[in-house]
Amino acid sequence: MTARAAPLSIRRRLTLQLLTGAAVMALVLFLIVYGFARQIGVESQDRILAAAATSILDATTVQSGEVRVDIPYSAFTMLDNAVDDRVFYRITQDGIGLTGYDDLPAARQDAGSGAAFDTVSYRGEALRVATLSRRVSVGGTPARIAVTVGQTQDTQAEMLARILRMTMLIGLGFFAASALLAVLAGRSTAASLRRLAGSVSRRGPADLRPVVAEVPQEMQPLVRSLNSLIARLSGALNRTEDFIAEAAHRVRTPLATVRAHADNTLRRVDKEENRAALREMIRAIDESSRAAGQLLDHAMVSLRADQMELTPVRLRPLVLELVDRLRPVAELKDMDLHFEATGDPEIMGDAILIQNAVRNILDNAIKYAPSESPVDVRLVVSGDRARLTVRDRGRGFPPTGSEGLTGRFARGDNAADIVGSGLGLTIADEVARAHHGQLSIANNEGGPGACVQLSFPLR
Amino acid sequence: MRFLLVEDNAQLAAAVLDRLSLDGHVVDLAGNLGMAEEFISTTDYDLILLDIMLPDGDGRDFLNAQRAQGRDTPVIVLTARSEVSDRVGALDMGADDYIPKPFDFAELEARCRAVLRRRTGTATNVKRFGSVAFDPLAGTLTKGDTVIALRNRELRLLEVFFAAPGQIIPKPKLVDRLFSYDEDVSENAIEVYVGRLRKHLDGSDVAIVTVRGLGYRLQVP
Numbered sequence: 001m002t003a004r005a006a007p008l009s010i011r012r013r014l015t016l017q018l019l020t021g022a023a024v025m026a027l028v029l030f031l032i033v034y035g036f037a038r039q040i041g042v043e044s045q046d047r048i049l050a051a052a053a054t055s056i057l058d059a060t061t062v063q064s065g066e067v068r069v070d071i072p073y074s075a076f077t078m079l080d081n082a083v084d085d086r087v088f089y090r091i092t093q094d095g096i097g098l099t100g101y102d103d104l105p106a107a108r109q110d111a112g113s114g115a116a117f118d119t120v121s122y123r124g125e126a127l128r129v130a131t132l133s134r135r136v137s138v139g140g141t142p143a144r145i146a147v148t149v150g151q152t153q154d155t156q157a158e159m160l161a162r163i164l165r166m167t168m169l170i171g172l173g174f175f176a177a178s179a180l181l182a183v184l185a186g187r188s189t190a191a192s193l194r195r196l197a198g199s200v201s202r203r204g205p206a207d208l209r210p211v212v213a214e215v216p217q218e219m220q221p222l223v224r225s226l227n228s229l230i231a232r233l234s235g236a237l238n239r240t241e242d243f244i245a246e247a248a249h250r251v252r253t254p255l256a257t258v259r260a261h262a263d264n265t266l267r268r269v270d271k272e273e274n275r276a277a278l279r280e281m282i283r284a285i286d287e288s289s290r291a292a293g294q295l296l297d298h299a300m301v302s303l304r305a306d307q308m309e310l311t312p313v314r315l316r317p318l319v320l321e322l323v324d325r326l327r328p329v330a331e332l333k334d335m336d337l338h339f340e341a342t343g344d345p346e347i348m349g350d351a352i353l354i355q356n357a358v359r360n361i362l363d364n365a366i367k368y369a370p371s372e373s374p375v376d377v378r379l380v381v382s383g384d385r386a387r388l389t390v391r392d393r394g395r396g397f398p399p400t401g402s403e404g405l406t407g408r409f410a411r412g413d414n415a416a417d418i419v420g421s422g423l424g425l426t427i428a429d430e431v432a433r434a435h436h437g438q439l440s441i442a443n444n445e446g447g448p449g450a451c452v453q454l455s456f457p458l459r
Numbered sequence: 460m461r462f463l464l465v466e467d468n469a470q471l472a473a474a475v476l477d478r479l480s481l482d483g484h485v486v487d488l489a490g491n492l493g494m495a496e497e498f499i500s501t502t503d504y505d506l507i508l509l510d511i512m513l514p515d516g517d518g519r520d521f522l523n524a525q526r527a528q529g530r531d532t533p534v535i536v537l538t539a540r541s542e543v544s545d546r547v548g549a550l551d552m553g554a555d556d557y558i559p560k561p562f563d564f565a566e567l568e569a570r571c572r573a574v575l576r577r578r579t580g581t582a583t584n585v586k587r588f589g590s591v592a593f594d595p596l597a598g599t600l601t602k603g604d605t606v607i608a609l610r611n612r613e614l615r616l617l618e619v620f621f622a623a624p625g626q627i628i629p630k631p632k633l634v635d636r637l638f639s640y641d642e643d644v645s646e647n648a649i650e651v652y653v654g655r656l657r658k659h660l661d662g663s664d665v666a667i668v669t670v671r672g673l674g675y676r677l678q679v680p
Contacts, residue, residue, distance in 0.1 A: 245540045249512060252539040253468050256561030260474030263564050266635055267481055275631055282640045289561045325556070328569035331611040332639070371612075371642075419641045 011190035018182030022175050030171035037163040041156045042128070049130035050115040052078050053149045056089065057132050060147070065139035067093055079151055088127065088150040093143050106148045107131040119153075126153050192216050196223065208234035208307075240303060248296045255289040286419045294423035298408075301356055301427050305434035310348040312459055315386055316341045318351060319358055319379055326362050333371045337362075341379040345386035347456040349435045354456075357431035357439075360424035361390050361452050367418055369394035369449065381458065385437075388454045396443040396450045405441060428454065460505040460575075460584065462486045465495040465521075466537065467513050471560075475508070478564055483622060491515045499530065505579075506571055507534045509554070519552040526553040533578045535570055537562070563639065569611070572596060586621045588679040589664035593621050602663045612637050613659070616652050620667060620677040629674040 055075045061068050069091055079087045090100035107118035107129045115132045122129075133146035192215055199213035210227040259282060266278045323339045330337050347354075365375045369392035376391045397405065398412040405412060406429035409422035425441065432439040437456035444451045462479055466472040467490050479486045487502065489495035492515050499507075511518040522534055536557035555574040558567055576596050585594045592601040598614045600607045609617065619628060619636055630646045637652065638644045653675060657667055664680045 249539040252560040253471060256539070257468065257471040257474055259561040260471060260478060260564070264474060264477050264481065267478075267632075270629070272631060275635070279635070279640050285561065286563075286640065293559065328573045329566055332565055332569055333642075334610045334612050372610075417641070417643055 009190075010193065011186040014189055015182050015186035018185060019179055022178030022182060025178065026171040026175040029174055030167050033167045033170065034164060037167065038160055041159055041163075045128055045151065045153070045156055046115075046117045046130060048078050049117070049128060049149050049151060050132065052076070052087075052089075053115060053130050053132040053147045056091065056149065057134055057145065057147045060091065060136075060145055062136050062138050067098060067136070067138060067143070067145060069099055075149075079149070084154045085152045088122070090148045092146045092148075093138070095144075095146075098145075100148075104148055104150055105129065106146060120150070122150065127151065128153055128156075189216075192219065200226065208237070237303070237307065241300070244296050244300050244303070248293070251292045251296075252289060255285055255292070259285045259289070283419065287421075290419055291421040291423075294421035294427070297356060298423050298427050298430075301353060301430055304350060304353055305430060308350045308353070308434055311351070312346050313349045313351045313354060314344055314346050315354075315379055315388065315456075316344040318355060319377065319388060322355060322358050322362060323377055326359070326366060330366050330375065333366065333369075335366060335369065335372065336374045337366075337377065338374055339377045339379075343379075343381045345379065345381045345456075346459045347386055347435065347437075348459050349456065353431045353434065357428040357454060358388065360428050361454065364420075364424055364452070365390050365392040365394070365450070367420065368392060368415065373449075384458050385455045386458055389451060390453075391444055391449060391451045393444075393447070393449040396448055397441060406439060425452075428452075432456070460484050461502070463489060463495065463498055463502075463504045463507045463532075465489045465492070465507065465513065465518065466510045467491060468510075482568075492518070492521045495521065499525070499532070504532050506575065507532050508537055509534050510537050511540065519554075522552045522554055533574045535567075535574060565615075565636075565639070568615075588621070588624060588677075591660065591663045591665045593617055595621075600659055602660070607659050609659070612652055613655055616649075617656055620656075620675070624677045624679045627670050627673050627676045633675070 052075045055072050055078075056069070059070050059072045059075075061070075071089075076087060079085070088101050088104050090102065090104040090106070091098045092106070104122060105118075105120045107116040107120075115130050117128065117130050120127050120129055127150040129148055129150040131146055131148040133144050136143055136145050196211070196213045196215050196219060199211055203209075208230050210230060211223055213223070215223055262278050262282050262285065266275060266282070269275055269278065319341070320339060323337050327337055362375070362377070369375060373393040375393075376389075378387075378389045378391075380387050380389075395414055398414045404410050406425045408426050410426075411420055411422040425439070429439045431437075432454055435456050437454060440453045440455075442451050442453075443449065462484055464472060464475055464479075464486055466475065466488070469490070472488050472490070476486050476488055487498050487504075489498050492513050495507075495509075498504075509518045509522060513521075518536060522536070525532075525534075533555045534553070536554045537560055538557055539560040555578065556570050558570055572595070576598075579596075584596070585592050587593075590603055593599075594601070595614060595618050598609045598611070600609055600617065616633065616637060619633060630649055633649045634644060634646055637649065653667055660666055666678045668676050668678050670676050
């Protein structure tokens, strides 16, 4: 056997798709939040740096031709909030350092008057610098005073790391929540499919009403095609049943006519050769009509057994009615049918099928047993089963064995002289099986005759 | 006895009619339910033989309507359909019995007798010869004060003799009347039953005599 890929699962596929979507969304969310936080961090540092530079520049005055810088204390308290960060500054006049760290690079300034910012490498560390300048007149000559304030980015890096952790947590949380929703969505989708499947498989085999399960809109086409399939199936079954009934009618009526005429003719004809021929004719008619009848019965039994509707069946009245019905037939051979029952077992089944099975067994007993012999029909309850035993004093089953006699068209090799179709026991066996029962055939112990037993589980 | 046969198949109807007449019954034939209705409203029948599938309706509906109107003439349904689907319906609708087509006339006769025995109980066509009275319905032979219950084959054999007193009836014909066609019996088998009847008739003025080489004859006073 070749290994087959597992069938595609809607639930798994849907869940997987939703999970992938959730992962991408979480990643994008993470990148956006992280980028935004980083930008805000840089901007706030820039603002403080600019404010510090401004306050220093504001405190720079020109007095008697000299540039005086009186660095206000507040300028550094602004930058002081970060414990580990170091602050550098440099004040230049036309590019010549006046005070502060001489090697502190300035941010490249554009022509505008606003502050310029830059991230530079200074003494092996990344430094954010802000440079602000203004023009002054020193002793009548214009000069440009530039203030550069720099700060290491340790605090910001730490903050960014914190934000990174936080954003990652948020991203993961988002992913987890989405994953949970994805699984739930997958499950609820699968559940509505399961509900539909349940409402189809829970019904009895004969229940061919349309499916009315509540399903999502998308599944309506499925339900519609399912219902149209059911409608066609039930139509086909009805047609089959009608066909069998019609076929039986078509075959049996002309056979009945031929048989009746042959029978009447036999009454009138005296010549023995003609009588023998007529008898052979009637025998052949009986054979073919029995075969046709049993074939159609068998088809009907198979059809019913496939779509069996179980109802409680009381076996005692059922068997009693059949025995009463077959009594006139048995009496034609001066045979007595004895019926004996202990209890009134009730089983779950199809009464018509069971009647058919029992009738076939009784028919056989009457057919194969000799005139004036009794047929004993016993119905007993033993354990959790109802057992119906039919014993005759006929020839019994062939000594070559009774196996296979329940097969279609199988007949015992000692039954050639009696009209039969080889379907009676097949029908009984099929009915027994359909009811989880059993048909067993044997010869009577210590005596001639067949013993056929039907057993059914009690209700 | 008076029969009403409701059957739309003309050939089958003719054959059944022929047979019932042979047996000395009076039969009216209705080809559809409408005709059956007319017959029933004007004549009293002992038994109705009713087909199920008729051109103007379902025999079971007709039966149901008859019972609803309080008419309780015994009815035996003739069905050509599968027994698996039909049998319950007919009996539930008030039929006394049913018989699937094609049928053995011996079985039809037996069923008619059983139904009539159950329904009427009393004998309306007791045949008397001398000191002997034969009631085919009850299956009894009355000889003076003794009532003898007959077995089925004895009854049928006696019926053949009582239908044609004084006539020679050949053995093969008796075999055909008594045994089914798939029973392998020799003509001698009939002697057993004739012997039993002779025993029953012993002491009366009716006797079955052997006509050597030809058959038997019922001798009546």
